[in-house]
Amino acid sequence: MSTDGVSTSPDVVVSRNDRALSRRLLVIPAIVVGLAVLGIGMVVVRDGTVPGWERRIFHAINDLPDFLYRPLWPFQQLGALLIGPLVAIVALLFRRYRLAIALLIATVAKLVCERLVKVVSSRQRPGTSIGPDVHLRGDVSPVGESFVSGHAVLIAAIAGLVTPYLPGRWKIVPWVVVGLVMITRVYVGAHNPMDVVCGAALGLAIAGLINLFLGPRAKDGAK
Numbered sequence: 001m002s003t004d005g006v007s008t009s010p011d012v013v014v015s016r017n018d019r020a021l022s023r024r025l026l027v028i029p030a031i032v033v034g035l036a037v038l039g040i041g042m043v044v045v046r047d048g049t050v051p052g053w054e055r056r057i058f059h060a061i062n063d064l065p066d067f068l069y070r071p072l073w074p075f076q077q078l079g080a081l082l083i084g085p086l087v088a089i090v091a092l093l094f095r096r097y098r099l100a101i102a103l104l105i106a107t108v109a110k111l112v113c114e115r116l117v118k119v120v121s122s123r124q125r126p127g128t129s130i131g132p133d134v135h136l137r138g139d140v141s142p143v144g145e146s147f148v149s150g151h152a153v154l155i156a157a158i159a160g161l162v163t164p165y166l167p168g169r170w171k172i173v174p175w176v177v178v179g180l181v182m183i184t185r186v187y188v189g190a191h192n193p194m195d196v197v198c199g200a201a202l203g204l205a206i207a208g209l210i211n212l213f214l215g216p217r218a219k220d221g222a223k
Contacts, residue, residue: 027208027215030160034205038148041198042121045147050129050192057193058126061186062135069137072187075180076138079151081107087158099165102214106157109206114150117202123147126189137188149191152199153206155181160207164216 044051050058077083084107091100126134127142136142159174166173182196191199 027160027211030208031205031212034201034203034208037201038117038198038205041147041194041201042117044194045123046121048123048129050123050126054193055130058130058186059133061183061193062126062189064187066135066137068187072180072184073138075177076151076184076188078177079149079155079181079185081111081150081154084110084154084158087162096165098214098216099161102161102210103158105210105214106161106203106206107154109210110150110154110157110203113202113206114148114153114199117148117198118145121147123192123195126192129192134189140188140190142189146191147195147198148202149182149185149195149199151185152178152182152191152196153203156200156203157206157210158203160204161210164211 044054084103088100088103088107091097091103122145123129125140125142125144125146127136127140129146134142156178159178162174163171178200182200185191185196186193
């Protein structure tokens with residue numbers, strides 16, 4: 001087999017295909033773990049209350065100093081719905097067409113899956129589920145459904161799709177961003193901890209499922 005005059009042995013082609021298959025099989029644990037964490041969370045919040053241990057974690061983050069709001073504010077925006085299409089546009093600019101399609105699918109899947117979860121298991125925002133002893137920062141409302149966090153779903157799904165394309169140590173960067181988005185959503189009083197943890201778990205499962213079919217080919221993925 002040759003490409004532009006350069007021959008490629010069958011063994012090399014098989015090796016590349018094996019690596020691509022191995023990468024895709026690795027996403028299966030992500031799907032299983034993501035759905036398992038989501039399922040546990042749905043049991044925890046099924047009656048709409050916030051357990052004592054979760055309240056303590058919430059206050060440990062929500063009671064952090066007010067001066068952190070400005071540096072954390074940008075991370076809150078990274079979970080907004082438009083981020084999916086924006087990252088897809090960036091992927092197109094780098095000619096990562098499979099990634100761009102995957103990101104758009106993930107954005108739609110986020111909307112559908114988030115709504116399905118809320119039909120089965122729902123809980124109100126901390127301003128209602130915990131009460132008045134909550135710091136609400138920015139334009140965060142004290143009322144409204146908060147399980148699961150849509151911001152966490154989307155940013156985790158994006159991270160799961162982008163990571164295979166990144167080289168070496170850069171693979172950790174998307175997950176640092178996921179962590180900061182999750183912390184920020186609790187810090188501003190928009191969500192309880194299980195809202196963001198289960199949201200990220202759902203996003204991870206979405207990314208894993210999409211990667212099974214639209215993950216990077218052997219020549220696309222980072223080494």
